[in-house]
Amino acid sequence: MSTRRHFMSQSAAAASALAFPLVGGAQPKAVKIGVLHPVTGALAYSGQQCREGAQMAIDDINKAGGIKSMGGAKIEALLGDAQSTPQAGTAEVEKMNEAGVSAVLGAYASAICLATTQAAAKYNLPHVVDVGVADQIVERGLKNTFRFGPGYKKCAEIAVANLHVLNTAAGKPARTVMIIHEESLFGTGTAQLLARELPGYGYEVKEVIKHANPTRDFNNIVLRMKAVNPDIVIPANYYNEYALLVRTMQQQKVTPKAIYSVLGGAASSYKFVKEFPDAANGIIDCNHWFNPKDKRSAELRKRVEAKGLFYTYEIFNTYTAMMMLADAINRAKSADRAAITDALEKSTFSDHFMPYGATKFVNGQNMGAQPLMTQVLKNDIKVIVPREYREIDPVFPLRS
């Protein structure tokens, strides 16, 4: 008996000794997130920047212990390439759905977001929009779509109102405006909003010019600008075209009283300021921007620059959008799509460095989201408006 008892007790001890490390080492199942951006095609630079922002956020979340309410479950990114077209974006959502993702984050360009949010809605797949500014994205009653940043209507309204404040303070030197925009949903929509808003403040919109993506020759548009001679030029386009337009203006010696952009692709980009300091000097932009007074934004900037990258809005927008999604998953305590959607709807995420306050979603739009106004001065980008975030006094007009 004693032998049998001895055997039993020893077996139990051995079993528990073997079992404990197994239990102790077991990892909770990772939460799969589709990270979808246009990393090839005309928008490849911006898409890659977005992807970098998302991956940095995921690394930070995982390093800090993963999703705590799910026993430290790690976030696993399923990377997708929208190839700069809505069709490819849609196909990627289908693939991600098949792969069993819990949510999708992306997809940078408005036209792509419009398609990917719709595709995700079919599967009740929560979709956090990182950048896409067209308001149609959140105005279609899709229950799965959440945008952390501001839409173009809000950006255009703020930009025009602030332009008027700057112009009035300077003795109203500017009266005429020319708008140059890219041809897709973002540029066309922004241009329409501006053309509608500006006359109400007494500005004459002399011309609205549309161009294709990509465009490599802005000479004719700039010649047209010379002919019209507007006081203010407002570009609304993506990085490459924005940079080329402003550089062509510089070549052709066209110097309006202000280059004042709304969601300008290069205007508030450190890349542009570094590569073309003269062309960028003085440009005012109303765009996604971080709270310059929050230390965390400067810390992230350092880390991004240590990787040899520029700290563009794509990076910090996607970074914070991913953080908000992780916060929702944590509160949902589940990888279940419906639970995450519910948690996103009720999100009061405030642990971030954007100038937004706590999240409050109405129809998927974060109501506190707002752009800041920046100006390129002394080879740096500084916030000029609103006053509570101001780093430097604005220079307006650039020439009398």
Next chain:
Amino acid sequence: MLDFGILFPALLNGLTTGAVYALVALGLTLIYGVLHIINFAHGASLMLALYAVYLLKEKLGIDPYLALVAVVPGMFALGYLLQRVVINRASHGKDENILLVTLGLAIVMENLALLAFKSDTRTIETAYTLSTVAIGPATIALPKLISFAGALVVSALLMLLMARTDLGRAIRAVAREKQGARLMGIDVDHVYAMSFGIGLACLGAAACFLLPAYYVNPQVGSGFVLVAFTIVVLGGMGSFAGALVGGLLVGVVESLGGLYFGESLGQIGIFALFIAVLLFRPQGLFGARA
């Protein structure tokens, strides 16, 4: 009304763009007009040449203009082989088959480029990409001015080749009377392949002149090929002078159209001009009456 200070630069800008259009059309007019081959792979071939220039610059640091010495013979060899090995064999000499074969080639080339380079739009930066030259009241980008001069030189060389060399005479003979030329001892298949090679060599030159101020992606050729077909018909099929003048004219019409009607409506002028020529001079500007 726009003043001269605006109109003149737009005109120059149009001429410089038109010169590159002309180079693309020169190759097409040789293949399409003289040898009666409808080459739907023309745009895709231009795309390949642009990638060649891009790779030479990015991987080996070779300046796009220096790349002329490699890309032009390279494209000639590609054209020669394509005609000899693929188009001629697969088409069995039938025009409708040639059409399908070249269309198939275009699809294959574009998809290979997509596989190799993805759909990224790529550009190169050179020291002179943003350099400008002042001509009167106009400021013109230096690469465009070089491409203008280059296009004129290549056109002149091509015209000399056609007028003064045995090969030129053989090409013209084959174009006019294939059977007769064969009976006179001309190797028609060789002449066809040489012509196709020269056509693609023109694209090689066009690519070297284009890239310093332009971009490349797998779909880039399609933007040129429709314009090039228009120029070929506009100038008179098979006419080199027609392709050159037609190219310059199309460039100017597009530039002025863009200036007056907005950038997105600029190309309407090209097709209005095309329809007008078809109505009033169906043989083209420099074409002989049938």
